[in-house]
Amino acid sequence: MNPQGILVVALNQRGQASPATWELLGAGRALADAAKQPLFAVLPGGTAEQARELVERGADRVLWTAHPSLKEFNDEMHTQAVCAAAQQLSPARILLPGSVAGRSLACRLAVKLQAGLATDVSEFSPSGMVKRGAFGGNLTAEVEFKSPIQVMTVQAMAFPPAARQAGRAGEAAELAFAPAAARTEVISFSAEEAGEIDLGGAERIVSGGRGVGGPDGFKAVRDLAHALGAAVGASRAAVDSGWIPYRHQVGLTGRTVRPKLYVACGISGQIQHLAGMSNAANIVAINTDPECPMMQQATISVAADIFEFIPLVVAEIKKRKGVPVAA
Amino acid sequence: MALNIVVCVKNTPSSLSVELDPSGQPKTAGVLYAINPFDEYAVEEAVRIKEKNAGSTVTALALGPDADQTVLREAVSRGCDAGVLVTGTEVTGGDTLATSRVLAAAIRKLAAAQPVHLVLFGKSTNDSGAGSVGGQVAAWLDWPGVLSVKKIESIDEQAALLWRMMEDGIDKVKVGLPAAVCTVKEINEPRIPSLKGKMAAKKAVFTKWTASDLGLKPEDAGAPGSGARVARYTAPAKRGTGLRIAGGSAAQNAAQLVDTLIERKLI
Numbered sequence: 211m212n213p214q215g216i217l218v219v220a221l222n223q224r225g226q227a228s229p230a231t232w233e234l235l236g237a238g239r240a241l242a243d244a245a246k247q248p249l250f251a252v253l254p255g256g257t258a259e260q261a262r263e264l265v266e267r268g269a270d271r272v273l274w275t276a277h278p279s280l281k282e283f284n285d286e287m288h289t290q291a292v293c294a295a296a297q298q299l300s301p302a303r304i305l306l307p308g309s310v311a312g313r314s315l316a317c318r319l320a321v322k323l324q325a326g327l328a329t330d331v332s333e334f335s336p337s338g339m340v341k342r343g344a345f346g347g348n349l350t351a352e353v354e355f356k357s358p359i360q361v362m363t364v365q366a367m368a369f370p371p372a373a374r375q376a377g378r379a380g381e382a383a384e385l386a387f388a389p390a391a392a393r394t395e396v397i398s399f400s401a402e403e404a405g406e407i408d409l410g411g412a413e414r415i416v417s418g419g420r421g422v423g424g425p426d427g428f429k430a431v432r433d434l435a436h437a438l439g440a441a442v443g444a445s446r447a448a449v450d451s452g453w454i455p456y457r458h459q460v461g462l463t464g465r466t467v468r469p470k471l472y473v474a475c476g477i478s479g480q481i482q483h484l485a486g487m488s489n490a491a492n493i494v495a496i497n498t499d500p501e502c503p504m505m506q507q508a509t510i511s512v513a514a515d516i517f518e519f520i521p522l523v524v525a526e527i528k529k530r531k532g533v534p535v536a537a
Numbered sequence: 538m539a540l541n542i543v544v545c546v547k548n549t550p551s552s553l554s555v556e557l558d559p560s561g562q563p564k565t566a567g568v569l570y571a572i573n574p575f576d577e578y579a580v581e582e583a584v585r586i587k588e589k590n591a592g593s594t595v596t597a598l599a600l601g602p603d604a605d606q607t608v609l610r611e612a613v614s615r616g617c618d619a620g621v622l623v624t625g626t627e628v629t630g631g632d633t634l635a636t637s638r639v640l641a642a643a644i645r646k647l648a649a650a651q652p653v654h655l656v657l658f659g660k661s662t663n664d665s666g667a668g669s670v671g672g673q674v675a676a677w678l679d680w681p682g683v684l685s686v687k688k689i690e691s692i693d694e695q696a697a698l699l700w701r702m703m704e705d706g707i708d709k710v711k712v713g714l715p716a717a718v719c720t721v722k723e724i725n726e727p728r729i730p731s732l733k734g735k736m737a738a739k740k741a742v743f744t745k746w747t748a749s750d751l752g753l754k755p756e757d758a759g760a761p762g763s764g765a766r767v768a769r770y771t772a773p774a775k776r777g778t779g780l781r782i783a784g785g786s787a788a789q790n791a792a793q794l795v796d797t798l799i800e801r802k803l804i
Contacts, residue, residue, distance in 0.1 A: 310685040310703050317672025326764025329667050344665055346553040349770040357764030393713035394681045401706040408704045456723040463722050471803045509779040512790055522791035
């Protein structure tokens, strides 16, 4: 049978469905409709109820397994599960999230299936070509496939999430899965601080750079992030100075983000930082230097001293929300 | 406990401001190349493990044209013991599927001479930025592969305990060796090459292998062994300068900013 159809790999995060899955289903449904092909999904380490939601969000056929070996992400075990599903469904294109887990799994799948691989895809064209950033986002690579099966990871926030339609028709069945033992074992997990919003899926991000001056300066950045319900990001300069941990770093060496709103505080906009955030829909730059690259590219720029300005913005937001402002 | 480590390095453009030729391919004339900056972390980690475990070895492995021996010299200057360059038109110009297959074949050949316990990679390269070659090498070798590793807590000949940085926290992963591990920046702070290292790098003579040395057929590597290719590169549209808020007092500017964000439904 010729490979046909789109397979979305739905990866749970600590047992919970990830919003990235809804984005994959949104992108996958559009591809499937354009090609008049079915949209499949495989759910390793999920439940029948979660599988049902995948149908209600656009999948025509879902294979799920609650096998205990898939509770935490294990690239060897998850590869076996997805390969078992791919064998049954014979999809032409396999879409995975652009997360650490998604990328790990994509690497193994591509080799197992002798498939061309494109990571961090942000656009699909009708011809089957895909676009992804290269050279630190300075260039867009247009990737063509020649393998019968194609594997791709999709950048978070690049596609609108599929809405849930209660009662949508589709089939969800349990995947027969008898895995061989893995040599990798997740022995424990320690979560980030409670209440911290992950950069990758954040709609709004407030980032601080060299201009925040020190760890104390990050307090203002965090206050603004809190007021906006935003994730906290940072430039390399701020991370390398030890003001904030690496996991907050946005840019070539850190995370790539596509929020609706990116507020850059005291970030001049070096090419390595722009690599990670220039696809933000809106950029607000707050900087003392109006000529720096970030201010030149911002949707809205304010030439201001961030120590004076950010508290005023926070107070203004609280005022609009009707929150009493401390004197 | 003696560990044999292979660290994969790539010679990449030092600057990301790349110009395109009319066919949409990056111009190479006059471009300066150096070790991919993310590979410096992998080299440093390999050398640190070697320094803690007497009798260990670190071999740098690169794939590229003959000129890419410079990246092996950089690796030796930072403490690697030896270098292998896989070269020739058959192996270059491939996608990550083909490239990882060639690297896996070279690692297999190294492992046939003496056991390889660990293969280290950087998180991605600064040119293509795919970040998948390490994971794909693991898959070709049928070894475990762990991406996004920020700490190697312990390692012996049988297993390693790794900290994997996930989006929502840290997984502690126990992995049986041999394995391929892709590092992230936080794992260490790379040293600058020592004078002794630079001297060693100057004198180093590297092993060179071609496709046939690795038992690879022409259809296994390079463009014929690829599943994808970059048809062309384009430069994304430049963002223009937007609204500039200036002129008022700081408080007025703050109010105007918040007004604008609300108007545009951004908050």
